[in-house]
Amino acid sequence: MDWLTTVDHKKIGILYMIAGGFFFLVGGLEAILIRVQLWKPLNNFVSADTYNELLTMHGTTMIFLAAMPLLFALMNAVIPLQIGARDVAFPFVNSLGFWTFLFGGILLNVSWFTGGAPDAGWTSYAPLAGTTYNGDHGVDYYVLGLQIAGIGTLIGGINFLVTIINMRAPGMTFMRMPMFTWAAFITSALILFAFPALAVGLAALMFDRLFDANFFDPSGGGNAVLWEHIFWIFGHPEVYILILPAFGVISEVISTFSRKRLFGYSSMVFATILIGFLGFMVWAHHMFTVGLGPVANALFSIATMLIAVPTGIKIFNWLFTMWGGSIKFTTANLFAVGFIPTFVMGGVTGVMLAAAPADFQYHDSYFVVAHFHYVIVGGLVLGIFSGLHYWWPKMFGRMLNETLGKLTFWTFFIGFHLTFFIQHFLGLLGMPRRIWTYLDGLGFNEMNMISTVGAFLMGFGTIFFLLNVVITAFKPQNAPADPWEDGRTLEWTIPSPPPEYNFAQTPLVRGYDAYWKEKTDGHKGMTPAEPIGPIHMPSPSILPFFMGFGLFIAGLGFMYAKDWGNLFGSFKSGYALGIVGLLILFGCMFLRSVIDDHGFHIEEEEILRDMGGKA
Amino acid sequence: MMKRWRFVKRLAPLMAMMVLVLAACGRSDLSTLNPQGPVAEEQFGLMKLAIGIMLIVIVAVFAISLFVIIRFRRRPGDKTIPKQVEGNHKLEIIWTVIPIIMLIILGVPTVQSVFNLAKDYSKDPEAVQVIVTSHQYWWEFEYPAYGIKTAQELIIPKGKTISITAKSADVLHSFWIPSLAGKIDTNPGANVNKMYFSAPKEGVYLGKCAELCGPSHGLMDFKVKSVDESSFDRWVAALKEPVALPSDPAIAKAFESKCLSCHAVGDLGGPAYPNLTGIGSRETVGGILVNTDDPQYSNEGSVYDNLHRWIKNPDEVKPGNQMGKIEDLTEQEIEGIAKYLSELKLNYEQ
Numbered sequence: 001m002d003w004l005t006t007v008d009h010k011k012i013g014i015l016y017m018i019a020g021g022f023f024f025l026v027g028g029l030e031a032i033l034i035r036v037q038l039w040k041p042l043n044n045f046v047s048a049d050t051y052n053e054l055l056t057m058h059g060t061t062m063i064f065l066a067a068m069p070l071l072f073a074l075m076n077a078v079i080p081l082q083i084g085a086r087d088v089a090f091p092f093v094n095s096l097g098f099w100t101f102l103f104g105g106i107l108l109n110v111s112w113f114t115g116g117a118p119d120a121g122w123t124s125y126a127p128l129a130g131t132t133y134n135g136d137h138g139v140d141y142y143v144l145g146l147q148i149a150g151i152g153t154l155i156g157g158i159n160f161l162v163t164i165i166n167m168r169a170p171g172m173t174f175m176r177m178p179m180f181t182w183a184a185f186i187t188s189a190l191i192l193f194a195f196p197a198l199a200v201g202l203a204a205l206m207f208d209r210l211f212d213a214n215f216f217d218p219s220g221g222g223n224a225v226l227w228e229h230i231f232w233i234f235g236h237p238e239v240y241i242l243i244l245p246a247f248g249v250i251s252e253v254i255s256t257f258s259r260k261r262l263f264g265y266s267s268m269v270f271a272t273i274l275i276g277f278l279g280f281m282v283w284a285h286h287m288f289t290v291g292l293g294p295v296a297n298a299l300f301s302i303a304t305m306l307i308a309v310p311t312g313i314k315i316f317n318w319l320f321t322m323w324g325g326s327i328k329f330t331t332a333n334l335f336a337v338g339f340i341p342t343f344v345m346g347g348v349t350g351v352m353l354a355a356a357p358a359d360f361q362y363h364d365s366y367f368v369v370a371h372f373h374y375v376i377v378g379g380l381v382l383g384i385f386s387g388l389h390y391w392w393p394k395m396f397g398r399m400l401n402e403t404l405g406k407l408t409f410w411t412f413f414i415g416f417h418l419t420f421f422i423q424h425f426l427g428l429l430g431m432p433r434r435i436w437t438y439l440d441g442l443g444f445n446e447m448n449m450i451s452t453v454g455a456f457l458m459g460f461g462t463i464f465f466l467l468n469v470v471i472t473a474f475k476p477q478n479a480p481a482d483p484w485e486d487g488r489t490l491e492w493t494i495p496s497p498p499p500e501y502n503f504a505q506t507p508l509v510r511g512y513d514a515y516w517k518e519k520t521d522g523h524k525g526m527t528p529a530e531p532i533g534p535i536h537m538p539s540p541s542i543l544p545f546f547m548g549f550g551l552f553i554a555g556l557g558f559m560y561a562k563d564w565g566n567l568f569g570s571f572k573s574g575y576a577l578g579i580v581g582l583l584i585l586f587g588c589m590f591l592r593s594v595i596d597d598h599g600f601h602i603e604e605e606e607i608l609r610d611m612g613g614k615a
Numbered sequence: 616m617m618k619r620w621r622f623v624k625r626l627a628p629l630m631a632m633m634v635l636v637l638a639a640c641g642r643s644d645l646s647t648l649n650p651q652g653p654v655a656e657e658q659f660g661l662m663k664l665a666i667g668i669m670l671i672v673i674v675a676v677f678a679i680s681l682f683v684i685i686r687f688r689r690r691p692g693d694k695t696i697p698k699q700v701e702g703n704h705k706l707e708i709i710w711t712v713i714p715i716i717m718l719i720i721l722g723v724p725t726v727q728s729v730f731n732l733a734k735d736y737s738k739d740p741e742a743v744q745v746i747v748t749s750h751q752y753w754w755e756f757e758y759p760a761y762g763i764k765t766a767q768e769l770i771i772p773k774g775k776t777i778s779i780t781a782k783s784a785d786v787l788h789s790f791w792i793p794s795l796a797g798k799i800d801t802n803p804g805a806n807v808n809k810m811y812f813s814a815p816k817e818g819v820y821l822g823k824c825a826e827l828c829g830p831s832h833g834l835m836d837f838k839v840k841s842v843d844e845s846s847f848d849r850w851v852a853a854l855k856e857p858v859a860l861p862s863d864p865a866i867a868k869a870f871e872s873k874c875l876s877c878h879a880v881g882d883l884g885g886p887a888y889p890n891l892t893g894i895g896s897r898e899t900v901g902g903i904l905v906n907t908d909d910p911q912y913s914n915e916g917s918v919y920d921n922l923h924r925w926i927k928n929p930d931e932v933k934p935g936n937q938m939g940k941i942e943d944l945t946e947q948e949i950e951g952i953a954k955y956l957s958e959l960k961l962n963y964e965q
Binding site: 041042047048049051052119120121125127128133218219222223224225258259260261263264265266267289290291293294297298301302305306308309312313315316317319320322323324325326327328329337340341344345348349351352354355356357358359360361363364365425428429430432433434435436437438439440441442443520 | 640641642645646647648655657658659661662665666668669672673676677679680683684687688689693695696697698699700701702703706707710711714715718721722725726728729730731732733751785786787789791793794796797798799800802803804805806807808809821823824825826827828829830831832833834836903905911912913914934935
């Protein structure tokens, strides 16, 4: 019950982690099934229809239901601690964001049990995603599930923007913010601008599907290319929404385990902002073959190549952070160090793809599959693993097992390269992507088999991590406040796990790498910026849970309105259910508005007791 | 400085070898690394340039990474605190400017090539005009200048510029012949696309659909067959010849009532689905069942076997295709029609 009503950012972070982790396993299982189907030519392990469902759900799940929530898990767990805040700006909204994500994700996956998951690819290009070619409810689940989950992401992003702008501890100027916070800040800004585009696209597709509109149906005067533009105006920044927080994690981990401050901090900040900005300018590079004409293709080629410049700045800054440092290879740092060359390999193929005429060859081939898995798995997933191993003691008060951690890293890392490196060549040799099977004798067989073996290794790596988590959960909660001993930022100044109110006294920040600065100045901890006093806390609330649930019910109801029978005369029972769902939502919003809840205070004695008990 | 040059010198043969290895990769009728026509060659040139530049980047990053990881690892018990370096403007400017120079080296030919490959030959009387229309899951090729239409196999005269006008009859597909040219999407509605290519050598080249278009997306293959000019002319003429119905009247009746409502042979039948004229002399049935008298793989067989297999249950070969199983065909009729179609040949190659 406590977990259903919590508005504490640390607990919501853990909820995001559990839910995101679960969907990561679901998406991973889908990936394994895909690779099993492709391990030999003309295989019949799954049917063509099931295969398209698997590939659609794998992409959708991994992007929206695994990667983003896991990043939100890290952001929730860490950002308020890093900036010396007691919570996020809007704790209630934070909780609402989680529950809408979870219910949207569940709705999407319900489709497996109701006669067919979405099967038009994670991009759901029209007209294949329209009712003419996709008459069952699969794509309806995609549209409504993502719409609901997207609300969660959008309000989460807004929340972090406000938090980072408004709630930094005294003395923490923008140019003293830790790199992970900076990355989260830019990511949140990207979410703010990109997700409305997705919402609009999904709403228009929803009108096409549920109410027979013709936004994207050429036979009704719509335009299929329009969907591609709307989708990628969201979809391209989405890539940076995913990767920037990973950049942030890597910056923190590398710097901590090299015992050195981040090399070229200001150029890192500048590069992050530039990447965020350019991320919006290059969406059409997903559409070089659509027929935009040479001028658009040339401009978007060049704009895309430009992104390599700030990314290169970041790569070399990381390398020079390690240069001259004292590098300790913990599991977290192994993931971070493994990230750098891996991500560079994903980055350079990105530049190759940016050359439009060459992209006419790469596009929609396995070369692209290899490229974006190098970026998203080799970049983002390694980043998430790194971050989880790094902040695990802070989140749970327990250190993960290092031996198992290293086993996780090596199996996952080797499996990853085995799976995806070879796919570059599959693509160059002429294998298109998203194919259910391939003919024998084309020269694809061996490479596909190797790729499948690699996928299994990645699976084993993930199992080792789960094992590690389970074993660690039975250990005593005895991690010190600064378990890595070289902690540089504010989260390492408070106990692991932190008390509900995070900071008994808001710290005074006197420079970049605030804690490190105090340490080198010979101080034991931070200088407080305020006396000890009662701390005001927000009350827990069950309303966000029911708001998410209401949206879930509404989605199901409207989706099936055409199939279900009538209620009182000609009124569809599906619409009735939909309205009930919306009433739950609006009822909760009404309650939230009229109930006067001032929260509660944690008294001085309790805080002093905590400090005495743990110090 | 000397040392660095020696390093580059050692690297050069390695990279030359990489290029050679890449150049010899894959089936020459399918691989993008083994281009068979000027358009694919131009694209391959750009690919080689990009791969070269990117290899330099990768080697630099890998070298620095390895050096750093080995040189600066912490010895056990080491408590020293390294110098806290803020950054270095000179270095930071270097790794901003070098990538920019590399991008200019890549960007200029990219832009040139973008415009070069966007040339429009659709009004050129010298070029062979072909209207490509994609369907779930087959390809229609129309030659407006000759008034002919065929399916699944694009016959072209070698060396001539082929000007493609591409569109879709249903969902998005993408027209891709890796060894001859890149791909272009086929869109429904008014977004009609153009591209061109040519094949200087005779041969059969594999083409594929590259855009997810439904269950049988991966099986939506076609062939491009480059023949000498006189063969091409004979092919055009042969395609216009009238075609006789099966000699057995019962088979002829079944064929007429159950096949010709959708398909065409010669001047008979409907144009909605693949034109069957000359199907017996095509390389494949349905784009994927390879016709050969020496079958090695489960998707290979004689023309007759392949046609029989297709007509008997098209859904088994290409799931979700529009033909579906024709329920009221008897086994005898299937055999008769398959035999008739397998003998429907165009003898244009001499």
